[in-house]
Amino acid sequence: MSVLTLVAGLAFGVTVGLSLVLLSATIGATLAFLVARRLLHRAVSARLAGRPSPYSVSESGWRHVVMLLRLSPRVSFNLQNTSLASPTVLIGAYVAATFFGMVPKTPQTA
Numbered sequence: 001m002s003v004l005t006l007v008a009g010l011a012f013g014v015t016v017g018l019s020l021v022l023l024s025a026t027i028g029a030t031l032a033f034l035v036a037r038r039l040l041h042r043a044v045s046a047r048l049a050g051r052p053s054p055y056s057v058s059e060s061g062w063r064h065v066v067m068l069l070r071l072s073p074r075v076s077f078n079l080q081n082t083s084l085a086s087p088t089v090l091i092g093a094y095v096a097a098t099f100f101g102m103v104p105k106t107p108q109t110a
Contacts, residue, residue, distance in 0.1 A: 005106060008020050008021050018106055022099060022106055025098075029080075029081055030094070030095050030098065032077075032081035032082075033085055033091075034085075034091075044082075064097075065084075066093065066094055066098060067100060067101040068101075069084070070097065070098055070102055071104065073105070
């Protein structure tokens with residue numbers, strides 16, 4: 001993402017470029033989340049069958065989980081989008097936490 005962030009900053013200016021990068025990254029992550037939820041639902045459910053239930057995290061708690069994962073530089077975004085495609089994660093909480101979780105990292109990559 002750093003090359004695209006740099007090019008967007010050069011092409012549109014820092015403020016507009018960073019805003020476009022954040023918006024685009026959030027839209028891309030949301031689309032990947034929705035595709036993963038739709039296509040991988042059965043595989044993820046089968047894999048999680050014998051493990052502790054994700055329902056133990058409250059609906060508002062998912063917002064914190066997603067935000068903390070987005071702040072982590074160690075976990076890839078693709079892995080996050082796929083693994084968070086659980087039916088218990090609300091789409092609104094996912095989008096908001098994804099956007100605000102990427103805010104601190106985006107200017108650092110420019």
